[in-house]
Amino acid sequence: MAENQILSLTGFSLHYGPFQALHDISFSIGKGEIVALVGESGSGKSTIGRAINGIAQLSRKVRVSGEINFDGRDMTMFSDKDFRNIRGRRMAMVFQDPTSALNPTFTIGKHFAMLTPNVPREAVSGLLREVLIEDPTRVISSYPFQLSGGLNQRVTIALALSGEPDLLIADEPGTALDVTVQARTLDLMQKLVRDRGTSVLLISHNLGVVRQIADKVLVLRKGRIVEGGPVKSVFSNPRHPYTQALFAAIPSISRKDPASETSLGDLEDEACYLHGDAG
Numbered sequence: 341m342a343e344n345q346i347l348s349l350t351g352f353s354l355h356y357g358p359f360q361a362l363h364d365i366s367f368s369i370g371k372g373e374i375v376a377l378v379g380e381s382g383s384g385k386s387t388i389g390r391a392i393n394g395i396a397q398l399s400r401k402v403r404v405s406g407e408i409n410f411d412g413r414d415m416t417m418f419s420d421k422d423f424r425n426i427r428g429r430r431m432a433m434v435f436q437d438p439t440s441a442l443n444p445t446f447t448i449g450k451h452f453a454m455l456t457p458n459v460p461r462e463a464v465s466g467l468l469r470e471v472l473i474e475d476p477t478r479v480i481s482s483y484p485f486q487l488s489g490g491l492n493q494r495v496t497i498a499l500a501l502s503g504e505p506d507l508l509i510a511d512e513p514g515t516a517l518d519v520t521v522q523a524r525t526l527d528l529m530q531k532l533v534r535d536r537g538t539s540v541l542l543i544s545h546n547l548g549v550v551r552q553i554a555d556k557v558l559v560l561r562k563g564r565i566v567e568g569g570p571v572k573s574v575f576s577n578p579r580h581p582y583t584q585a586l587f588a589a590i591p592s593i594s595r596k597d598p599a600s601e602t603s604l605g606d607l608e609d610e611a612c613y614l615h616g617d618a619g
């Protein structure tokens with residue numbers, strides 16, 4: 341694995357029982373790079389995120405082959421204990437529904453204390469302020485149900501970043517939230533990871549957001565990568581008919597003319613719509 345990479349998958353395949361969900365997946369993420377994974381529902385995006393995190397392999401029905409290399413170590417050889425040692429620390433995950441990632445019986449402060457026991461309370465407050473939480477003392481002593489969805493999502497981002505991970509896997513972050521809150525959350529996440537040099541695998545349906553914040557994009561279809569490259573070139577010149585169809589399926593484009601080909605201007609409109617309301 342090249343020195344400037346944090347993660348690389350080589351010929352990685354995954355079966356759920358008899359069903360092959362991933363076929364021969366190969367890609368890499370550079371240090372500090374944001375790589376987006378796009379594709380229709382069921383194409384295998386979450387499965388890739390869950391396999392990198394080791395969660396998918398917890399099921400005895402799951403079989404994997406090929407290689408996942410994280411910072412020089414082949415994770416396909418990892419035991420669950422090995423995964424537990426890096427999860428939340430070297431590698432963290434942010435999910436689409438913040439409440440599912442938080443334990444309803446724990447205060448926010450306890451979540452931080454359990455994940456990063458050595459991080460002092462002042463540092464936790466500082467981190468919460470960084471995710472634009474104005475009143476960290478109140479939030480630290482609150483339970484998730486006492487906070488709004490947007491606040492909980494920002495708490496999960498702060499939690500994910502508290503262990504100073506090298507890699508953040510963001511699986512449709514904020515999709516369960518209002519569209520403006522989602523856009524604001526993603527803007528914030530992008531700023532924080534850029535400041536820290538954290539690498540990100542961003543799983544998203546939202547091509548406007550992907551175009552706005554990712555460096556590279558991989559297009560997944562039925563468990564195979566059909567196209568990938570720098571965001572600029574894939575968006576300006578989508579080669580695969582599936583990528584062209586995905587772009588054409590963006591609502592603002594199909595509203596204008598369902599038969600028309602995708603144009604960059606339309607994608608910009610979509611991105612502006614999402615971010616313009618974000619304040």
Ligand SMILES: Nc1ncnc2c1ncn2[C@@H]1O[C@H](COP(=O)(O)OP(=O)(O)OP(=O)(O)O)[C@@H](O)[C@H]1O
Pocket residue numbers: 356359361379380381382383384385386387388
């Ligand atoms: N635990 C599982 N057991 C069996 N099949 C599964 C399991 N999880 C996912 N699959 C199947 O694997 C394929 C890929 O699913 P996955 O959730 O990774 O897709 P996705 O692209 O993330 O979809 P979405 O955008 O809807 O989240 C789908 O056909 C799905 O039905």
